[in-house]
Amino acid sequence: MTKEFWNQRYAEQEYAYGTEPNSWLKECLEKLQTGTMLVPADGEGRNGVFAAQQGWQVTAFDISEEGRKKALQLADTRGVSVNYDLCDMDEVDYPDASFDALVLVFAHFPAVKRKAWHERLSKMIKPGGYLIMEAFHPDHQINQQINPAAGGPKEPSMLYTKELVTGDFPEWHMIELLQEEVMLQEGPYHVGKAAVVRVLAQKPL
Numbered sequence: 001m002t003k004e005f006w007n008q009r010y011a012e013q014e015y016a017y018g019t020e021p022n023s024w025l026k027e028c029l030e031k032l033q034t035g036t037m038l039v040p041a042d043g044e045g046r047n048g049v050f051a052a053q054q055g056w057q058v059t060a061f062d063i064s065e066e067g068r069k070k071a072l073q074l075a076d077t078r079g080v081s082v083n084y085d086l087c088d089m090d091e092v093d094y095p096d097a098s099f100d101a102l103v104l105v106f107a108h109f110p111a112v113k114r115k116a117w118h119e120r121l122s123k124m125i126k127p128g129g130y131l132i133m134e135a136f137h138p139d140h141q142i143n144q145q146i147n148p149a150a151g152g153p154k155e156p157s158m159l160y161t162k163e164l165v166t167g168d169f170p171e172w173h174m175i176e177l178l179q180e181e182v183m184l185q186e187g188p189y190h191v192g193k194a195a196v197v198r199v200l201a202q203k204p205l
Contacts, residue, residue: 001153003063003088009189010044010066017043018187019074021050022105024134028200029054032130035100040089040121041107045071045082046186051103052080059099061085061092089117097126104133106190111157118168122203131172131201135160137179139195149191151184160197172201 009016025047034055039048042060044067052058052075060082062068068084075082089109102125109117125131136152138159143150153159162177178198184190 006043006062006064007066010064010070014188015044015046015070015074016187016189017046017106018185018190019044019046019049020186021047022134022186023182024196024198025103025105025132026050028130028132029056031200032101035129036098037101037103038094038099038121038124039103039105040092041104042071042084043067045074045084047103047105048082048084049075049078049080052082053078056101059083059085059094061087063088089113089120092120094124096123099125099129101125101130101132104131104135106135106152107133108135108153108158108160111155114158115168122169122172125203127203127205129203131169131199131203133160133165133197133199133201135197137161137195137197139179139181143193143195147192149189150194151186151190152194162197165197165199169201171204173204174199174201176200 037051037056037058039060042048048058048060071084136159140152182194184194
């Protein structure tokens with residue numbers, strides 16, 4: 001999906017995916033000590049802002065100016081600070097081993113670039129750092145047909161399986177690697193039954 005698509009979606013007055021954090025992220029953060037966090041494709045900031053509220057030092061980025069604007073508004077409303085950069089994955093250039101956690105919540109990358117981008121992001125995480133991921137599974141296509149508000153990519157190659165995750169993060173220890181059916185209530189564009197892959201993993205020391 002293009003920068004123009006996301007700018008148009010995030011220009012709407014309502015927050016496209018709500019202002020509350022993803023439930024899997026919230027659950028995972030309860031198990032971890034705070035530190036530095038990288039949140040790619042953070043959109044309107046609901047996840048990065050929540051992590052900052054929990055004491056994390058958050059760096060987020062996205063391609064959408066409109067998303068960044070609303071994320072900073074949300075951070076201001078919640079009384080926290082987030083370092084939010086405007087760039088895409090081809091431009092990201094954070095130092096290796098500079099973050100304690102990587103959060104990928106519905107960050108669906110093009111199939112031709114996904115593995116390389118995941119490898120690049122992995123290098124930015126410190127040894128012993130964590131990956132928190134939630135992504136739509138191919139089974140979600142059935143939900144999309146029944147309920148357009150279920151959300152998620154329409155391109156099947158952008159959906160994630162457990163095998164895809166372990167292939168892209170081969171050295172990481174999978175603390176939890178789940179394929180589940182959940183009910184989403186995340187703004188107007190993630191509503192209803194969803195088939196997802198949920199990951200909590202640790203980078204080897």
